[in-house]
Amino acid sequence: MHKLLPVLLLMLLQLPATAQHLQPGFNKKEYIELLKVSARTTGDTAYYSQIDPPEHFRMAYQSAALALDNRWDLWTDSRGVALISLRGTTSKQESWLENFYAAMVPAKGELQLGPGQPFVYTLAGHSQAAVHVGWLVGMAFLSKDILPRMDSLYQQGTRDFLMMGHSQGGAIAYLLTAHLLQLKKEGRLPADIQLKTYCSAAPKPGNLHFANEYEAQTQNGWAFNVVNAADWVPETPISIQTLQDFNYVNPFVHANEIIRKQKRLPNRVVMRHIYNQLNKPTLKAQQRYETYLGKMTSKLVVKQINGLEVPPFYGSNHYVRTGIHIVLQPDESYYKLFPDDRNQVFMHHAHPPYIYLTEMLATPFYSNNR
Numbered sequence: 001m002h003k004l005l006p007v008l009l010l011m012l013l014q015l016p017a018t019a020q021h022l023q024p025g026f027n028k029k030e031y032i033e034l035l036k037v038s039a040r041t042t043g044d045t046a047y048y049s050q051i052d053p054p055e056h057f058r059m060a061y062q063s064a065a066l067a068l069d070n071r072w073d074l075w076t077d078s079r080g081v082a083l084i085s086l087r088g089t090t091s092k093q094e095s096w097l098e099n100f101y102a103a104m105v106p107a108k109g110e111l112q113l114g115p116g117q118p119f120v121y122t123l124a125g126h127s128q129a130a131v132h133v134g135w136l137v138g139m140a141f142l143s144k145d146i147l148p149r150m151d152s153l154y155q156q157g158t159r160d161f162l163m164m165g166h167s168q169g170g171a172i173a174y175l176l177t178a179h180l181l182q183l184k185k186e187g188r189l190p191a192d193i194q195l196k197t198y199c200s201a202a203p204k205p206g207n208l209h210f211a212n213e214y215e216a217q218t219q220n221g222w223a224f225n226v227v228n229a230a231d232w233v234p235e236t237p238i239s240i241q242t243l244q245d246f247n248y249v250n251p252f253v254h255a256n257e258i259i260r261k262q263k264r265l266p267n268r269v270v271m272r273h274i275y276n277q278l279n280k281p282t283l284k285a286q287q288r289y290e291t292y293l294g295k296m297t298s299k300l301v302v303k304q305i306n307g308l309e310v311p312p313f314y315g316s317n318h319y320v321r322t323g324i325h326i327v328l329q330p331d332e333s334y335y336k337l338f339p340d341d342r343n344q345v346f347m348h349h350a351h352p353p354y355i356y357l358t359e360m361l362a363t364p365f366y367s368n369n370r
Contacts, residue, residue, distance in 0.1 A: 021079045022160040022196045024221030026326050028361050031226060033057065034083065034164040034198050035358070039351045041073045041085040041169070051351055057083055061149060067141035067305060068098040068134070070172070074149055081160045082153050084146060086176070088167030088201075094304050099168060099203075101134030101301055102237045103294025104314045107178075107210045111140050112309035119144075123178040123206075124213040128248075130314040131175060131206035132237065133294070135168070137301070137308065139175040146176070147183075154190060163197040167233055167349065170202025170225065174214065174322060181217055199225040201349055203236045204319035207245065211322040218323060226326045228357055230340075230348040237319045240289065242282045245318040289317045328357035 037057050039048040061074035069092045075083040089095050107129035111119040119140040165173030177197045183189040202225050227234040243252045294313045302308050338353045
């Protein structure tokens, strides 16, 4: 028996390390480190040269520009933690086109990324869940490059994956997180992969039904969106709530029946008028947004991506704030450094003010009490 011990020890030493290094809960040092990485994912040397380099992570891979100028970096640290860093909006027209491609599509369906390139996705199971089509397209192209890299790292022993996205990158991080969690459910990603997501300065990715499912899966401290209260980007896209956006069982579905049952004609006329005045304007507004930010924008997008086909639009623009939010609240000292200036619309959206405000936070700031 003793002769087998050296062999067994050698085998154990050769097994990949599986110790979990990531912990649930918001960690401000972790987030600041990721902000420093994220600044470099922009690829703008003049921009990130004003920001200290990350202390622990080193870049291992950088993708080419994909789809509508989306890009991601792979970074690793000495613990064996991998970091997926998603680039935000760039100055290129196609990058902004992705943001303005803001109609909604079902959160479960199929895209055609090109001839013979189907992308089947389930970001939420609810039949009324819907997401931003532009960021879904960006996520789909990025995921096709990210998943093989994750698999390669997994084979080498990596189990912990951080995800970071600032601005548009944060919006895509929401959808990519939902996609990866679904792949784990389906057994297409190993069950022992631990994913922790920091969306940063992210806009609203989808409707309430998507948000509910995303939050139910991530509310145990493994996903956050960090927002500067002075930043306008997390307030976008513009949201329009109609009666059709409510859960299926609600009192509004009976409105027409209640009106018809009124015995007096004047009462029916008045109630019908009031109902139409409240209901029709939001429906028309939603339809206009879908026309301009969906159908018309689609014509521009397909010129950039040959063979792209998206599902039929979902008739909603009810974008909502999603996930656990860490709010960075500016004070008087902040505005002395970063004053309001209508000529600098991204003043409060850039990485430096986010780093400054995060450093001011008390710690620990959030815990799931585990």
